[in-house]
Amino acid sequence: MSLRTNVFQLLVLAGVCVFIVLYLRYWMENKQYVFTKEEVSDLAKRYAGQDHDQAFSKVVVELRKKYPGHILPDEDLQWVFVNAGGWMGSMCLLHASLTEYLLLFGTAVDTGGHSGRYWAEISDTIITGTFRQWKEGSTVSEMFYPGDTIVHKVGEATSVQWTSGTWMVEYGRGFIPSTLGFALADTLFSTQDFITLFYTIQVYVKGMLLEVNTQLTEAGVF
Numbered sequence: 001m002s003l004r005t006n007v008f009q010l011l012v013l014a015g016v017c018v019f020i021v022l023y024l025r026y027w028m029e030n031k032q033y034v035f036t037k038e039e040v041s042d043l044a045k046r047y048a049g050q051d052h053d054q055a056f057s058k059v060v061v062e063l064r065k066k067y068p069g070h071i072l073p074d075e076d077l078q079w080v081f082v083n084a085g086g087w088m089g090s091m092c093l094l095h096a097s098l099t100e101y102l103l104l105f106g107t108a109v110d111t112g113g114h115s116g117r118y119w120a121e122i123s124d125t126i127i128t129g130t131f132r133q134w135k136e137g138s139t140v141s142e143m144f145y146p147g148d149t150i151v152h153k154v155g156e157a158t159s160v161q162w163t164s165g166t167w168m169v170e171y172g173r174g175f176i177p178s179t180l181g182f183a184l185a186d187t188l189f190s191t192q193d194f195i196t197l198f199y200t201i202q203v204y205v206k207g208m209l210l211e212v213n214t215q216l217t218e219a220g221v222f
Helices: 001-029 037-045 052-066 177-191 192-218
Strands: 077-086 087-096 102-106 111-114 120-128 133-136 142-144 149-152 160-163 166-174
Touching: 037 052, 037 120, 037 149, 052 087, 052 102, 052 120, 052 133, 077 177, 077 192, 087 111, 087 160, 087 192, 102 120, 111 133, 120 142, 166 177
Parallel strands: none
Antiparallel strands: 077 087, 087 102, 102 166, 111 160, 120 149, 120 166, 133 142, 133 160
């Protein structure tokens, strides 16, 4: 195969990649979303400072009332370990699609590490505990407390640290599959906890299937 052919193929591949990225950006900027970070944050703040189990139960009930068909049923709610960026936490996924997710997150032990850098904006509202963030390019960190909301912007990277007993409500918006590499890398290449990997993929698929079913129902297909 000639050099000219190789160069042409690389240019075509690069052009296709650029087109896909531009299309995804346009689609995400113009599509209708189920949630907003302000609505999720305002709901979580109502229960900040309360026992996290009771607060989470109330949050889930309110979400089901406000967004029927978009929150997983109780039988599919499961706390799953998350190992990423050197830290370890646990999540309970409530909603998932290609462009949004909503979950409960926290840790029962002190933990910290790298936040990850995503093609998505992630916001966390603290129910209990404390969260420390050290932003890229800064020489100081900032502490957050119950009722505070931390917004991790698209392309941003920070150092993160949670004290034991920190629990929060998290909402992500963007190209959600782009977050999975970071979220699963430690599980694949460090802990090799493939049962947790299975649980993570399983609950994400359940969330996706629920959302597809709801969208088709609302569109009158079913």
